Amino acid sequence: MLEIKEYVTPSSLEEAYKLLISNRNNYILGGCAFLKCCNMKINKGIDLKNLDLNYIKEDEKYIYIGGDTSLRDIEISTISYLKELGNGISNILGVPFRRTARIGGSVFSKYGFSDIIPILIVLEAEINLYKHGVLAIDDFLLLNPMKDILIEIRIPKKNKIYFYENIRKSSTDFPILCAGMSRDENNLILSVGARPGVAMGFKNLKEDILNNRSLVDEILGEIKFSSNIRATKEYRKEMCKVLIERLIKKVGINYDWK
Amino acid sequence: MLVELVVNKKIHKIDVEPQEFLLDSLRRLGYLSVKRGCETSSCGLCNVIVDEKPVLSCSMLTVRCNNTMITTIEGIQEEVLILGEYLAKEGADQCGFCSPGLLMTVIAMKKELKNPTIEEIEKYLNSTLCRCTGYKGQLRGIEKYLKEVTC
Numbered sequence: 001m002l003e004i005k006e007y008v009t010p011s012s013l014e015e016a017y018k019l020l021i022s023n024r025n026n027y028i029l030g031g032c033a034f035l036k037c038c039n040m041k042i043n044k045g046i047d048l049k050n051l052d053l054n055y056i057k058e059d060e061k062y063i064y065i066g067g068d069t070s071l072r073d074i075e076i077s078t079i080s081y082l083k084e085l086g087n088g089i090s091n092i093l094g095v096p097f098r099r100t101a102r103i104g105g106s107v108f109s110k111y112g113f114s115d116i117i118p119i120l121i122v123l124e125a126e127i128n129l130y131k132h133g134v135l136a137i138d139d140f141l142l143l144n145p146m147k148d149i150l151i152e153i154r155i156p157k158k159n160k161i162y163f164y165e166n167i168r169k170s171s172t173d174f175p176i177l178c179a180g181m182s183r184d185e186n187n188l189i190l191s192v193g194a195r196p197g198v199a200m201g202f203k204n205l206k207e208d209i210l211n212n213r214s215l216v217d218e219i220l221g222e223i224k225f226s227s228n229i230r231a232t233k234e235y236r237k238e239m240c241k242v243l244i245e246r247l248i249k250k251v252g253i254n255y256d257w258k
Numbered sequence: 259m260l261v262e263l264v265v266n267k268k269i270h271k272i273d274v275e276p277q278e279f280l281l282d283s284l285r286r287l288g289y290l291s292v293k294r295g296c297e298t299s300s301c302g303l304c305n306v307i308v309d310e311k312p313v314l315s316c317s318m319l320t321v322r323c324n325n326t327m328i329t330t331i332e333g334i335q336e337e338v339l340i341l342g343e344y345l346a347k348e349g350a351d352q353c354g355f356c357s358p359g360l361l362m363t364v365i366a367m368k369k370e371l372k373n374p375t376i377e378e379i380e381k382y383l384n385s386t387l388c389r390c391t392g393y394k395g396q397l398r399g400i401e402k403y404l405k406e407v408t409c
Contacts, residue, residue: 007321029319093300094382095312
């Protein structure tokens with residue numbers, strides 16, 4: 001059962017951070033979509049709604065997504081580079097849920113079942129945290145649980161293509177397994193999520209993988225799979241081959257990088 | 259905490275606990291069209307419209323809705339009757355328990371999507387569950403409703 005002693009809406013990031021660290025049971029609320037399923041006693045529930053963190057904007061180098069932006073807003077963004085990210089997000093329950101859920105809550109919590117994190121890995125996203133500063137998503141995922149505020153996600157604009165694949169028992173369920181792959185002139189990146197642990201990324205894959213499937217087995221050996229209520233470790237490993245195969249087909253097309 | 263909810267253009271000042279969800283507050287205020295279903299954000303039975311966007315009232319803290327415009331079926335009776343006729347004509351019979359959630363989502367979709375394809379309709383209605391029917395009758399009715407009813 002969820003209990004919140006006090007609900008607060010700070011007017012600055014500094015105030016929000018001070019509130020957050022003043023008690024170990026103070027939490028940033030995010031979208032609250034999963035919070036309600038938890039058995040938690042929250043001292044202060046901190047809502048960031050007055051901090052103007054609900055935005056998607058871009059400049060020449062980056063696309064910036066505020067931490068309090070709803071998943072639905074990202075899904076329907078007209079920025080073409082976010083289209084596949086939007087497709088991935090559209091797998092998450094229904095529109096009303098995605099209207100409530102916030103990208104900051106989803107990413108900061110590092111949910112293993114996240115559809116979003118594997119895509120952000122292949123996009124080489126950066127996470128801007130109030131206290132820890134800007135971190136590459138790979139470094140962010142390695143950090144231990146901490147008290148901080150996700151201000152925004154920065155997606156570098158690169159001349160790359162990226163795709164996302166997943167397996168679910170039904171269209172609105174959590175993924176049993178998900179994976180992303182991106183390719184640019186110099187780099188091939190793979191990510192595998194819902195292992196069921198938090199997603200893992202593999203950078204600088206050899207281009208040979210596009211033609212030499214034995215290299216897929218090498219990668220599979222490096223991925224840690226486990227069993228849970230949704231699928232066994234063995235099933236995930238077999239299905240991962242399928243997802244990688246699909247992604248290779250998608251990124252393997254002749255593409256003019258110029 | 260004292261919050262001010264504007265439900266169907268009517269102002270309510272109510273005292274809520276910080277962890278109270280909108281579903282409970284609305285039902286407490288007598289808006290019984292808002293149904294309690296899974297309470298895990300999965301079924302869509304409790305869908306209402308907040309500031310013109312569909313949300314799951316079982317996942318939205320009431321305190322977050324302070325000074326927002328909330329719409330339930332009680333506030334859009336005429337519109338819903340028209341939509342209901344389209345569903346009835348296609349034989350989309352239901353026990354009725356999930357109808358409010360479905361209808362609110364369709365009304366929100368009509369405002370958000372222009373001339374949606376059947377695939378877009380299906381995707382929008384994902385996670386709006388009905389355990390009585392096979393969805394086909396509803397989809398036919400909704401498709402016709404979105405094509406024929408313009409305002």
